[in-house]
Each structure stands twice: as C-alpha cells, then as structure tokens.
Amino acid sequence: MDALQDLFNQEIYNGQTLADLVTLKALTGLLGSLVAAIVIILLGIVLSGWAKRRITGLSDRHASLDQTLFHFLGNIARYTILAFTALFVLNTFGIQTTSLIAAIGAVGLAIGLALQGTLSNVAAGVMIILFRPFKIGDFIAVAGEMGTVKDITLNVTEIASLGNVQTIIPNSEVWGNTISNYSTYPLRRAEWTFGVGYGVNLARAEKVIRDTIMADERSLEDPAPFFQVNNLGDSSVDFLVRVWVSSADYFQYQADMKRKVKEALDDNGLDIPFPTRTLVQAK
Numbered sequence: 001m002d003a004l005q006d007l008f009n010q011e012i013y014n015g016q017t018l019a020d021l022v023t024l025k026a027l028t029g030l031l032g033s034l035v036a037a038i039v040i041i042l043l044g045i046v047l048s049g050w051a052k053r054r055i056t057g058l059s060d061r062h063a064s065l066d067q068t069l070f071h072f073l074g075n076i077a078r079y080t081i082l083a084f085t086a087l088f089v090l091n092t093f094g095i096q097t098t099s100l101i102a103a104i105g106a107v108g109l110a111i112g113l114a115l116q117g118t119l120s121n122v123a124a125g126v127m128i129i130l131f132r133p134f135k136i137g138d139f140i141a142v143a144g145e146m147g148t149v150k151d152i153t154l155n156v157t158e159i160a161s162l163g164n165v166q167t168i169i170p171n172s173e174v175w176g177n178t179i180s181n182y183s184t185y186p187l188r189r190a191e192w193t194f195g196v197g198y199g200v201n202l203a204r205a206e207k208v209i210r211d212t213i214m215a216d217e218r219s220l221e222d223p224a225p226f227f228q229v230n231n232l233g234d235s236s237v238d239f240l241v242r243v244w245v246s247s248a249d250y251f252q253y254q255a256d257m258k259r260k261v262k263e264a265l266d267d268n269g270l271d272i273p274f275p276t277r278t279l280v281q282a283k
Contacts, residue, residue: 037089044085052078072129072154118155124175125154138183143173187220188250190243194261195236197273202229205270206239212264213243218253220244235273 052074059070129152134140138149140159145167147159157169182188196205210227213219223244230240245253265272 048081124171141180
C-alpha cells in the first residue's frame with residue numbers, strides 16, 4: 001500500500017501528481033485539450049493544403065508566372081503552416097515551446113554541420129528556383145550533360161538526355177557550372193561550311209547554296225542570312241553560311257540543309273572536293 005501511495009504522490013506532468021491527474025476534473029481538462037489538439041491539427045492540414053493550392057494555382061491561371069517558382073513557394077507556405085500547427089498543439093497541452101525551439105535549433109545546427117553537402121544542394125536549389133536560369137521543359141546543357149529539364153527539386157535537377165535517358169544532377173553542380181539554355185530565345189542561328197572545288201564558278205555555287213537553303217520555309221529572311229567565301233583551303237574554297245531559324249526547328253533544320261545542299265551541288269555539276277593522295281613508287 002505504501003508503494004502504491006508513493007506512486008500516486010509522484011509528480012508526473014506539469015507539477016501534478018498521478019493522483020491529481022486521475023481526478024474527474026483533470027481527465028475532463030485532458031480530454032478537452034485532446035479534442036482541441038485534434039481540431040487544430042485538422043485545421044492546420046486543411047489550411048496548409050488550401051494555401052499551397054492557391055499559390056500554385058496562380059501559375060496555372062497565368063502563363064506569365066513561372067510554374068516551378070510558385071510550386072516552391074506553395075510548399076514553403078504549406079510546411080510553415082504545419083510547423084505553427086505543431087507549436088499550437090504543444091501549447092494546448094501546456095508544453096513550453098520556447099525551450100523546445102531552442103533545443104531544435106541546436107540539433108538543427110549539428111545536423112547542418114554533418115550534412116553540409118546536402119545543404120549546399122538545397123541552397124543551390126533555392127537559387128535555381130528563385131533566379132530561374134531555366135524552367136521545366138527547357139533544353140539545356142550543364143555539368144557535361146545535355147537534355148530537356150523534367151523536374152527541379154531542392155536537391156537535384158532531372159533532365160532527359162537526347163536518348164531519353166533519365167539524368168539526375170545535384171543542384172550544387174548545376175548552380176556552380178556554366179548553364180547553356182537553348183530554349184530561352186525564340187530564334188537561333190544555324191551555321192555551316194560548304195566547300196567547292198577551285199575550278200567552280202563561285203557566283204554560281206553561291207546562288208545554288210543560297211537558293212537551296214532559302215527555299216526552305218523554316219529559313220528566315222529577317223535577321224538577314226549570311227553567305228560568303230570564308231576560307232581558301234588546301235583542296236577547296238569554303239563558303240560560310242549563317243541563317244536564322246526558330247529554336248524549335250534548329251537541330252532538324254541544320255541536318256536537313258546539309259543533305260539538300262549536297263544534292264543541289266551534285267545536280268548542278270558543282271563538285272565538292274575531298275583530300276587526295278598520290279603514291280609514287282620509287283624505282
């Protein structure tokens with residue numbers, strides 16, 4: 001009996017003994033706190049989800065707003081509301097959150113020191129999302145990889161390579177390297193070098209090359225194209241050709257023109273020279 005009495009007189013929670021906690025008044029208060037905590041949690045979940053949907057919905061309704069940035073801001077808003085919800089729940093049960101926040105801060109500092117590499121990726125991810133050097137759907141080259149951006153998270157950037165292979169790049173490598181974004185500008189300038197023989201009429205050769213390329217509907221007259229003899233090589237006279245084209249058509253257009261110009265030169269009897277070597281047998 002003495003041991004049982006000592007147990008009931010033992011301080012358990014918030015300066016109260018077990019005997020105090022098992023009274024009807026205490027149980028009623030605890031039940032009220034529990035109900036209040038459940039209500040707060042439900043309200044926090046609903047409010048955080050609503051805030052995220054409202055923020056991300058802005059980018060869906062307005063094409064001028066960057067989708068990646070507003071999805072990031074939506075997640076920030078959601079987790080901020082959930083963090084305050086947790087603090088309100090703890091306060092409902094009489095737990096002092098000031099010292100708890102200080103303890104969490106100390107633990108967070110220790111974890112941060114242990115995870116410097118991961119946190120550098122997060123910091124780089126924030127910079128990518130805020131400054132937006134590229135967005136989902138852009139075709140980029142970075143860190144030795146080239147492909148279409150599929151996803152941007154706080155830790156990594158996912159791109160699909162030219163062969164449609166998933167490539168995951170840590171954000172610290174993305175932000176710390178030169179980024180080439182081929183989707184930023186609507187136009188690109190295609191460039192080729194076409195060589196013809198020294199015996200070819202250059203004016204005629206230039207006309208064939210110009211007419212062939214500019215006959216393609218993808219070739220743009222403005223900005224003005226460039227056709228000019230650029231080099232007198234060992235076995236050929238080289239034309240440098242530069243023509244503007246829509247960025248979306250660039251790769252296929254550049255390949256198509258190489259074949260069309262070759263066929264046009266052949267049809268007009270204009271030879272495309274290649275290096276030759278004559279072997280003389282010593283007597």
